[in-house]
Amino acid sequence: MDSLQVYSVVWLALAAVVAGLIVMNSNLDGFTAVLRSNESLKRQISQLNRLRESLWFGILLLVTVSVVAAGQLLSERNRASEAIRASVWPVYNPETVWKAPHISLAETDDDADLIAYGRDLIARTQDYFGSSGLVRPGTINDLNCQSCHLDAGSRPFGNNYFAVMSTYPQQRARSGSLETIPKRINDCFKRSLNGQPLDTTSREMRAIVAYMRWLGTGVPKDAKPRGTGLPEVPFLERPASPELGREVYVNKCASCHGADGQGLPIPPDGTRHYPPLWGEKSYNQGAGLFRMSRLAGYVKANMPFGATYENPQLTDEEAWDVAAYINAQPRPEHPFLATDWPDISKKPYDHPFGPYRDSFPEAQHKYGPFRPIVAFYKKK
Ligand code: HEC
Numbered sequence: 081m082d083s084l085q086v087y088s089v090v091w092l093a094l095a096a097v098v099a100g101l102i103v104m105n106s107n108l109d110g111f112t113a114v115l116r117s118n119e120s121l122k123r124q125i126s127q128l129n130r131l132r133e134s135l136w137f138g139i140l141l142l143v144t145v146s147v148v149a150a151g152q153l154l155s156e157r158n159r160a161s162e163a164i165r166a167s168v169w170p171v172y173n174p175e176t177v178w179k180a181p182h183i184s185l186a187e188t189d190d191d192a193d194l195i196a197y198g199r200d201l202i203a204r205t206q207d208y209f210g211s212s213g214l215v216r217p218g219t220i221n222d223l224n225c226q227s228c229h230l231d232a233g234s235r236p237f238g239n240n241y242f243a244v245m246s247t248y249p250q251q252r253a254r255s256g257s258l259e260t261i262p263k264r265i266n267d268c269f270k271r272s273l274n275g276q277p278l279d280t281t282s283r284e285m286r287a288i289v290a291y292m293r294w295l296g297t298g299v300p301k302d303a304k305p306r307g308t309g310l311p312e313v314p315f316l317e318r319p320a321s322p323e324l325g326r327e328v329y330v331n332k333c334a335s336c337h338g339a340d341g342q343g344l345p346i347p348p349d350g351t352r353h354y355p356p357l358w359g360e361k362s363y364n365q366g367a368g369l370f371r372m373s374r375l376a377g378y379v380k381a382n383m384p385f386g387a388t389y390e391n392p393q394l395t396d397e398e399a400w401d402v403a404a405y406i407n408a409q410p411r412p413e414h415p416f417l418a419t420d421w422p423d424i425s426k427k428p429y430d431h432p433f434g435p436y437r438d439s440f441p442e443a444q445h446k447y448g449p450f451r452p453i454v455a456f457y458k459k460k
């Protein structure tokens with residue numbers, strides 16, 4: 081505090097003391113006068129009482145007015161941010177590819193914290209459940225959810241979650257039961273991550289569901305927007321070939337996923353890895369990607385990394401063949417062979433484990449050609 085400030089404080093205090101003195105003086109004068117007559121004392125008291133009432137009334141009025149004004153200001157602000165959100169939120173159109181809302185829009189959601197946590201769990205699953213994970217270490221393989229659900233499940237044809245909110249709970253033939261979102265999420269924990277399921281009441285599960293709920297906002301009930309999940313790659317008329325796929329793999333995939341398919345450290349600091357494509361640290365044989373049509377669709381629209389559905393870098397043949405090569409390699413066994421597909425006539429054409437309702441061999445269900453199998457079930 082410099083001297084100028086000290087002086088002004090002193091002067092202010094002095095002024096206050098003087099004002100106090102004046103008030104006291106006049107009061108004292110008043111009381112002295114009042115003491116002389118009882119009548120005027122009564123009048124004085126009743127005047128003071130009225131003054132007190134009007135002061136109380138004034139306070140009440142001011143408080144009410146400011147509460148109402150604050151409420152109005154708040155709801156105006158809410159309406160304004162709602163309008164901003166609505167103006168930039170994607171509009172559902174069945175003809176065009178759905179684009180996810182920008183993630184910054186989640187910050188004004190009532191569940192903002194939960195949504196952010198859910199997204200992080202999807203993008204960096206290793207940090208929570210990997211070998212030195214923060215929540216439950218060593219309970220999954222070497223993948224993140226995002227390894228397969230690109231951009232945290234928000235990329236068109238990148239195995240996104242656009243239709244999760246709109247189409248679950250749903251009857252699923254694989255389990256032969258009605259599946260909720262948490263059950264479906266745990267399916268990927270047990271198969272794609274070859275790990276342990278989450279407690280469905282845990283904060284982690286609630287966060288992942290909150291994120292998917294937010295991501296699906298604006299998609300009408302039962303709708304599957306264009307660009308949901310994975311694309312279908314047109315069938316080949318021959319079996320997909322692991323031998324031809326090996327060529328593709330060596331030329332277009334090994335630089336990131338390693339010649340041995342076990343992934344590679346990502347430069348510059350190498351703390352993260354390109355994910356493995358087969359072996360003990362990869363998805364098991366009960367996972368969606370073990371079906372050729374899912375893997376070919378994923379690869380065609382998204383690999384080599386940087387490819388998109390609009391700008392694919394592989395031909396259909398290359399996509400099928402490299403998928404055949406990857407799924408011909410060893411990986412953890414199917415954990416649920418005995419219970420999956422209780423109604424065998426519902427098995428998809430590319431489910432590579434018998435028994436079947438048809439007489440096509442397992443090898444054809446694995447590598448194709450698939451057209452005759454699909455035609456067989458269409459005729460029925
Ligand atoms: C190895 C790849 C892989 C990993 C890792 C993976 N998933 Fe999946 N996931 C898939 C495939 C493939 C599908 C099925 C796509 C299809 O049938 O078209 C799928 C489907 C889903 C679905 C259903 C989508 C729908 O629209 O029906 C949900 C939900 C899901 N995964 C959540 C997760 C979560 C959460 C994680 C991480 C804990 C995860 N997945 C990890 C490959 C993976």
Ligand code: HEC
Binds near residue numbers: 227329336354384
């Ligand atoms: C430039 C590096 C790069 C190249 C080249 C590349 N990938 Fe990938 N791949 C990635 C990354 C990174 C991911 C995980 C995406 C993420 O985490 O966001 C991935 C994920 C995958 C996955 C799903 C996760 C898993 O491990 O099962 C498959 C399958 C895959 N790639 C197949 C291929 C195939 C097939 C090719 C060759 C046609 C290929 N990739 C070429 C970088 C690459």
